[in-house]
Amino acid sequence: MAGVTSEIPPPAEPPSGVRRSTTREGSRVVIIGGGPGGYEAALVAAQLGAGVTLIERQGLGGSAVLTDVVPSKTLIATAEWMTLTESSRELGIKPTGGHDGSLEVDLNRVNQRVLRLAGAQSRDIRARLQREGITLVDGTGRLDGPGAVIAETDQGQRRFAADVILLATGARPRVLPTAEPDGERILTWTQMYEAADDLEKLIVVGSGVTGAEFAGAYNALGVPVVLVSSRDRVLPGEDADAAELIETVFRRRGMDVMSRSRAAAVHRTGDGVEVELTDGQVVTGSHCLLAVGGVPNSEDLGLAQAGVATTESGHIEVDRVSRTTVRGVYAAGDVTGVLPLASVAAMQGRIAMWHSLGDAVSPLDLQMVSANIFTAPEIATVGIPERAITEREVNGKITMLPLGGNPRAKMLGITEGFIKVFSHRSSGLVLGGVVVAPRASELIFPLTLAISNRLTVDEVSAAFTVYPSLSGSIAEAARLLHATET
Incomplete structure (x- = not known):
């Protein structure tokens, strides 16, 4: 192929004190995507003696570290401090001085800390992978048939032959045709950390896990919040008693929860937004967060040409040991649609490497998975x-x-x-x-x-x-x- 160089990285040395697997030692593993599924798989493969190349376009840790799990949970951890003061008077704690004892939140400083911690975590992951001898490529990867990967980098194309390939490209926020994010007033959860200066009233569209977590966090941080829920209650897929309790807490804390209300469109109004509901109501605010699910990043991966099957939703089909429909090609994480949790992505990636490199492995069992919703x-x-x-x-x-x-x-x-x-x-x-x-x-x-x-x-x-x-x-x-x- 013109303009493409073929590269085979040498096998990485395993961590000190770890016994090598001799079944597939020296195998060439190429991973596309550096989120939890990708980087955890890379560490296992290196431990088992494989030569590992990891291709990532956004930054090590992927969206989980840079725009999703780590930032959102850092924001929520900050909001938690505000909810801890609710029982202070009952516990005998009262403010000193002449003020009312209320706390103020500097959202600019909160967001700066959120992004700083996300960046630090990404750098820590990069350093760990480099210490383990893993070859890191900054770029976008795609399959070149079932046994090789093409990486598009700033320096041009690079081709990597592979015995094992793992696709761990994650997902991105789903948007509505009538509510296109502009990065300023109409936002996805990846863009929320730029909206601190004039966040006066937040409208959250979607009452699933992401919507509930962000709505609860910003409400605790002192931002007026309207939560637009198309269902009878928030968190419709969760335990009914738990969801009912959380909705009661939201309302008690002053959140406007609009049940059985579906957003038809979101419009920018200069210095604010209007959310038009299907029943004709219009809700106004300074910003709107769209939290209506995710879309797998499965385009432009060369899946069809390699014979990798996908579902109607675009997710890559995998079995319980992360195999796709093509021998030697595995997939992990949100791109598979199995369960959108970082812990599941990481386990899928590890299982893929244990299975492909001949180590002991147990198939993924979702009944063993613990999950958490970070509301308060x-x-x-x-x-x-x-x-x-x-x-x-x-x-x-x-x-x-x-x-x-x-x-x-x-x-x-x-x-x-x-x-x-x-x-x-x-x-x-x-x-x-x-x-x-x-x-x-x-x-x-x-x-x-x-x-x-x-x-x-x-x-x-x-x-x-x-x-x-x-x-x-x-x-x-x-x-x-x-x-x-x-």
């Missing part, structure tokens, strides 16, 4: 949903324990939240759970371990917990599911 309080879930039991798909039992009765929660002024545990009615195996609480993302781990290790509720309840602790309620909920029938 947080919502964490793992295992089967409650509806699997209520709709009699599973012969299970349910217990729900309000967090307000926990002694540690009382000390911390926590009045909202609960813990649910689901178990099999006959065997007592832990099948799933929901935690709604501050730092629920940390509290869900015992239930994740229980499911992963096939523990029963009796085994969970028999383990010691610290007194007083929020985790004590997990053991108590498990104890309530003890089987007394004979």
